[in-house]
Amino acid sequence: MSSVIGSETSPTDTGDVPVTATPEGRRPRFSSNAFRSLAVAMWKGFVRDRAAVFFTLFFPLFFIIIFGTVFTDGGTAKGKIALVGDVSVIQQLPPDAKAAIDKTLELKTGLTRDEALHELRKDDLDGVLEQHGNRLELKVSNGDQVGAATVQGVLGSVVDSTNIAVTGQQPRYTLSSSSVQDESLKAIQYVTPGMIGYGIAVGATFGAATTLVEWRKRKVLRRLRLAPVPTSSIVTSRVAVSLAIALFQLAVFVGVGMVLGLRLTGSWYMAVPLTLCGTLAFLSIGLFCGSVATSSEAAVGMANLITLPMGFLSGAFIPLEAAPGWIQAIAKVLPMGWLVQGLKDTMVRGEGPAAAILPMLLTLGFAAVVTLIATRFFSWEDS
Amino acid sequence: MTDTIEVQGLVKRYAGKAVVDDVSFTVREGEFFGLLGPNGAGKTTTLEMIEGLRRPDAGSVVLLGEAPWPRNPRLLPRIGVQLQATAFFDRLTAREQLSTFGSLYDAPAGRVDEMLELVGLADKAGTQAEKLSGGQSQRLSIACALVHDPDVVFLDEPTAALDPQARRNLWDLLREINGRGKTVVLTTHYMDEAEILCDRVAIIDEGRILRMGPPADLVRGLSAPTRISVERAALGLDDARSLPGAESAEQDATSTVITSRTPAPVLAALAERDALAGLQVRGATLEDVFLELTGRAYRA
8 A cells, every 4th residue: 555644755656657748738629519519508508498588588579569569659749739710821721731731730720719828838739829910929838848849840931931932933942851760760660779789688698697607606617627628619609609599689679670660771781790799798798797796696686787777878778869968978888888879870770881880899899808807707616 | 557546645725724634545447445534524625636626735646647737638538527416507408418528528429328328317318407306416417427438437425415225226336337447436424335335445534544445454453342232031131241252241121232352152152042032243334443533522
């Protein structure tokens, strides 16, 4: 028996068998076999996890369906004005001019002057219009200044064009305008890109964070380290699965959106590279959460704490155009903000492929920086 | 003869305290070797240093002629490590776990069914690992450690928290594995397990090896007395004391117990008197050796 206690320096009697190896050649080479089987294992683990599938797929889908069906008529409500007494300028307009006014204004007749003014004070009306000879008198409320301005503008232009028509001259200048966005301006146009951004953020962040924590806690990472598998195979398989999930989400969300009336504009295909870059950014957040947290509950909490406010501050749930300025400012420094912005620009605002370049570069840069930070916290085992 | 494992003066300290304190032993090829000791004795840390998961603070490990630290990819395909029964991929079936682990080693696909058969889980192949019983998932984790046909198998408390049937079931499996020529290193805090399974055991406590050898030798070396008991009605107390070789005797409600270091003449005398009704002979066990070595102080 060779259990000589305390003989630390005694030579080993293994003869000519080399006991020390040079560091070179010690790293296992990337194995496509290992990559494939790990990716398949992670994919199966995802599709069999009902909660994960719900939050990455059905939860954003609910938002798309709810916003897409409930808020179908976008744009602001028509301005309502009451015509008191005889307002012949408006009432005797030719039919095509009358139709144009009906698009923006709802005209009410049959109210007495007092009734009309009472409703105006309650902001049930946007204006009350009277005609005294050749003079039109419009009363508006200060309660709804946007509505008042709309009414004033529309009526002003009606008066102008009527004046020109009375002179019998052809107008020298004409203005024709059309919207650069899809004309319908439906809510679905804004909700779909927003939910793509939020959905892939949740999928990638939670996927990476919980896999990392669970595998470390349950010693799967240790088991992988005991197998001749390089770290690159493990990392790339996780990234590949998250990218595949994100593309699947993109296809489903766009598909359902189109059923609900989503109309894609010119360079919508840039949503694919945008989604891939965004996924890398959210994977880095997940890697960070998974490295810092010691339990999957903590990891999920952290991931929620990051993705949920980010969703609100990035215009994923609400259109940023209607949000206060400070939210718009914050959205400009968040990866989900860049992503949602890029998706909206290319998918519904009709901008060219170039509009996706900056968001892609920003998300990739974010991914690189956060990954670098996360690796400083990463460990294979719970200490 | 080349030893499969050679451990020399191994030391590991945590926060200044030596958890493994100058441990040395060798394991021969094909041997079933046990590290026996209470929880916290340093068994697992010793194993982890041999497997190359931890760097020793002092001492050396040679495993299959190679140094396991730092992570040595040439060594990894030749060792199988059974971890906790929870080290599985999420929501994969028993078969999928095995084929995933197998593909990490480029193991032939046929090994999966062979392993399921070996550990008796062929009928559970389609069950997700999370839904297996304690004994079943323990057997699956052993199958996962064997799927690439390693030369050396490390098992860290494989029968902890198993019911008696599952334990015996697993013992048969471990003997079968050893019978196939694998060198097996096992840690356990069950004395009976070490006694039944191991060719040699090292009794380890507070990071030090206290005694090492085949279980039978360790028990014999203790020279602890044998206790022979028969039914009380068959033998009176005075008769018992007067038997040749009897050192002492006592009686309780049901039996007369004779203590002797030379049980053979006592048994012969009992047979002569036809006083063998309810005979029980209990020799010393590894547990006695352990208690002798470590004292009986209560440990939490």
